Amino acid sequence: MNRREVIKSVALMFGGTLSAPTLMAMNHWEQATTPTTNAAAFSLTATQQKIIAEVAEMIIPRTNTAGAKDVGVPAFVEMMLKDCYSQPDHQRFMEGVTSLEQLKFLELNEAERRGALKMMEQQTKEQMKTPSKTVPFWRLMKELTLLGYFTSEAGIKASFEYVQIPGKLENIKLKTNQKSYAY
Amino acid sequence: MYLNIKATKENTFDAIVVGSGMTGGFAAKELTEKGMKVLMIERGKEIKHVQDYDTAMKQPWEIEHRGKTTLVSAEERWANSRFWGLGSEEVVNHLTNDKENPYVEKRPFDWIRAYHTGGKSMHWGRQSYRWNKQDFEANAKEGIGIDWPIRYEDLEPWYTHVEKFVGVSGQKEGLDVLPDGHFLPPMPLFAPEAYFKKVMFDKFNRPVTVGRVANLTQTQAIHTELGRASCQYRNKCARGCPYGGYYSSLSGAIPAAMRTKRLTMLHDSIVAEIIYDDQKNKAVGVRVINQHNNLVTDYFSKIIFLNAGSINTAALMLNSKSSRFPNGFGNDSDQVGRNLMDHQLGAGATASIEGFEDDYVYGQRPNALYIPRFRNWGNDKQTAYLRGFGYQGGASREGWNRGVAADGFGGDFKENLTKPGAWAISIGGFGEVLPDPNNRMYLDPDKKDKWGVPLIVFDAAFSDNDRAIRKDIVASAVEMLETAGFKNVTPYDRPTHLGLGIHDMGTARMGRDPKTSVLNSFNQVHDSKNVFVTDGAAMASASCVNPSITYMALTARAVDHAVKSLKKREL
Numbered sequence: 187m188n189r190r191e192v193i194k195s196v197a198l199m200f201g202g203t204l205s206a207p208t209l210m211a212m213n214h215w216e217q218a219t220t221p222t223t224n225a226a227a228f229s230l231t232a233t234q235q236k237i238i239a240e241v242a243e244m245i246i247p248r249t250n251t252a253g254a255k256d257v258g259v260p261a262f263v264e265m266m267l268k269d270c271y272s273q274p275d276h277q278r279f280m281e282g283v284t285s286l287e288q289l290k291f292l293e294l295n296e297a298e299r300r301g302a303l304k305m306m307e308q309q310t311k312e313q314m315k316t317p318s319k320t321v322p323f324w325r326l327m328k329e330l331t332l333l334g335y336f337t338s339e340a341g342i343k344a345s346f347e348y349v350q351i352p353g354k355l356e357n358i359k360l361k362t363n364q365k366s367y368a369y
Numbered sequence: 370m371y372l373n374i375k376a377t378k379e380n381t382f383d384a385i386v387v388g389s390g391m392t393g394g395f396a397a398k399e400l401t402e403k404g405m406k407v408l409m410i411e412r413g414k415e416i417k418h419v420q421d422y423d424t425a426m427k428q429p430w431e432i433e434h435r436g437k438t439t440l441v442s443a444e445e446r447w448a449n450s451r452f453w454g455l456g457s458e459e460v461v462n463h464l465t466n467d468k469e470n471p472y473v474e475k476r477p478f479d480w481i482r483a484y485h486t487g488g489k490s491m492h493w494g495r496q497s498y499r500w501n502k503q504d505f506e507a508n509a510k511e512g513i514g515i516d517w518p519i520r521y522e523d524l525e526p527w528y529t530h531v532e533k534f535v536g537v538s539g540q541k542e543g544l545d546v547l548p549d550g551h552f553l554p555p556m557p558l559f560a561p562e563a564y565f566k567k568v569m570f571d572k573f574n575r576p577v578t579v580g581r582v583a584n585l586t587q588t589q590a591i592h593t594e595l596g597r598a599s600c601q602y603r604n605k606c607a608r609g610c611p612y613g614g615y616y617s618s619l620s621g622a623i624p625a626a627m628r629t630k631r632l633t634m635l636h637d638s639i640v641a642e643i644i645y646d647d648q649k650n651k652a653v654g655v656r657v658i659n660q661h662n663n664l665v666t667d668y669f670s671k672i673i674f675l676n677a678g679s680i681n682t683a684a685l686m687l688n689s690k691s692s693r694f695p696n697g698f699g700n701d702s703d704q705v706g707r708n709l710m711d712h713q714l715g716a717g718a719t720a721s722i723e724g725f726e727d728d729y730v731y732g733q734r735p736n737a738l739y740i741p742r743f744r745n746w747g748n749d750k751q752t753a754y755l756r757g758f759g760y761q762g763g764a765s766r767e768g769w770n771r772g773v774a775a776d777g778f779g780g781d782f783k784e785n786l787t788k789p790g791a792w793a794i795s796i797g798g799f800g801e802v803l804p805d806p807n808n809r810m811y812l813d814p815d816k817k818d819k820w821g822v823p824l825i826v827f828d829a830a831f832s833d834n835d836r837a838i839r840k841d842i843v844a845s846a847v848e849m850l851e852t853a854g855f856k857n858v859t860p861y862d863r864p865t866h867l868g869l870g871i872h873d874m875g876t877a878r879m880g881r882d883p884k885t886s887v888l889n890s891f892n893q894v895h896d897s898k899n900v901f902v903t904d905g906a907a908m909a910s911a912s913c914v915n916p917s918i919t920y921m922a923l924t925a926r927a928v929d930h931a932v933k934s935l936k937k938r939e940l
């Protein structure tokens with residue numbers, strides 16, 4: 187089979203977006219055992235949901251186009267965590283949420299919030315140097331926010347030139363400020 | 370024994386084909402077109418071309434988990450989800466529920482299955498390369514396995530026959546290592562790939578060509594008369610193509626066979642046994658279990674084609690014991706289930722490309738670039754291993770997902786991700802795997818599935834030769850990308866097992882001697898010549914090129930021989 191997937195895997199490799207569902211598949215090779223699902227455990231309090239929503243909106247804010255909250259990213263992130271990630275990922279994610287909760291993130295002003303996320307970004311880079319089967323909160327939050335936003339109907343249509351049926355394949359020259367095609 | 374004569378008559382055909390995938394479909398097409406009344410038996414559910422491609426026209430936001438594997442899918446499809454992307458809900462319902470269809474891994478084996486009309490032909494990568502002359506001669510020259518009973522020339526007209534029907538897009542290159550075929554116009558290489566091609570030729574004298582792929586770049590009457598249209602460059606082939614833009618059993622062979630009005634299809638029906646008649650000294654039919662109600666029905670025919678996929682075909686043979694064949698049908702040689710081969714996958718290198726900022730692409734190419742084998746070919750001699758590998762890969766501009774690993778967030782970050790990123794390239798090797806009788810699958814003596822059929826046990830692994838090839842796949846990929854001047858060249862080598870290449874083959878090999886092989890030069894079971902095996906099981910070696918087109922050519926050739934032999938009353 188593909189080899190069509192080569193393209194997909196290029197994307198995976200370059201985005202560095204190998205998160206749990208992909209890693210899960212890899213683990214199967216290593217262990218050759220049936221995975222145990224652990225879907226039940228994940229839930230967020232109302233405060234935690236608010237923190238997720240605010241962080242998502244800071245990653246993809248409303249500008250002249252829709253933002254993360256407008257297109258439902260917060261609920262998407264929660265749904266993805268429940269449906270696609272298992273307990274070790276949940277635990278790692280909750281470590282991040284809890285630390286923001288302890289920081290009283292929702293009570294911080296815009297600049298302070300930005301500073302908190304910048305700090306988290308740097309910490310994440312350090313943590314990612316140690317190989318692990320799970321990814322830190324910031325990385326997963328960012329991955330799911332971008333995925334949720336850039337594959338949402340409003341997100342795609344506002345961000346890209348969406349072409350459902352190209353009908354042809356051509357080498358072309360990029361025009362100034364041309365947006366990416368999305369298919 | 371009570372015989373229901375009427376039922377027997379109703380259940381009797383000229384030919385039975387077990388399996389509706391890549392080779393079963395082709396066998397049914399060829400047999401019906403030659404006047405045979407055919408029963409094709411598929412173990413899985415029925416899928417109708419176009420109307421049952423339920424995700425084909427879904428927009429990205431209509432795919433709930435956006436391509437990620439859910440925990441439920443990962444558990445139900447525990448084997449299928451080992452392959453990139455197959456756990457996604459874009460395709461997952463068209464792949465076998467491994468939990469309901471378990472197998473045993475004495476040593477790990479990545480068994481990718483699609484039990485439904487058309488089988489894996491719905492999901493294949495569509496890369497279509499002829500074997501070269503040496504591929505058929507290498508075993509004999511090197512003393513590996515057994516000699517093929519045929520040569521390139523035997524298969525050549527059948528390659529052409531298949532290519533015309535299937536529709537293969539490609540560039541003629543005039544290379545001995547990768548014989549040209551009957552091609553539709555090639556797809557383009559992208560700007561950095563064209564540059565890469567030139568450097569590889571100048572620096573290494575290694576050709577690079579665009580993939581030869583079973584997508585219609587220009588339809589011919591042979592395609593349109595079956596309702597097939599040109600590729601729309603959506604690159605969503607794995608979901609099933611509502612345009613019939615790529616070849617599958619569903620878009621091509623089955624409609625062609627149905628058109629003759631001589632094809633009967635049976636779904637949800639597991640062929641559990643080949644019925645061998647000790648009085649007549651021949652196979653007379655098959656015993657079928659209905660998936661849903663477990664009813665057992667016998668079907669009869671003059672000839673039988675086994676096209677269940679190399680592993681299930683071998684399992685069916687092993688499960689068919691008679692006084693003539695106490696070790697399993699056609700298994701006098703004890704080779705059924707042995708010599709299990711595949712191609713190596715999951716090793717290569719990636720790099721980022723500077724420049725070409727003005728170059729972009731409209732449309733999505735359902736294809737890759739191809740670098741034919743250059744090792745142990747011509748003047749190249751490797752001491753560490755026999756045979757070689759080819760590469761598939763390609764360059765593309767990074768999309769929004771480059772933002773995941775990058776620093777930053779906020780308005781500018783968001784805006785930046787709406788533009789194409791830098792070019793990046795990846796090439797991955799397809800390495801030849803040598804036949805080894807100790808790499809095998811067999812039937813579990815105790816465990817059975819819910820239909821009472823023994824579970825399949827895998828006991829196979831890569832050899833030293835395979836590992837040496839893999840090492841060079843990575844090293845040569847790095848060398849080529851660095852020589853091209855690309856940046857951040859990064860090798861990758863994922864831990865994999867046999868099976869992940871989804872090119873499982875070799876479990877009922879062709880050969881000249883019944884003592885060491887299962888099939889003769891026309892894919893007939895030695896000592897039971899009205900039974901033909903023309904799926905991957907028949908392969909005596911693996912080459913390093915994608916095998917489907919070779920399986921189909923073997924199938925068409927075997928059908929031709931079968932029908933001629935029937936007419937001469939030799940079967």
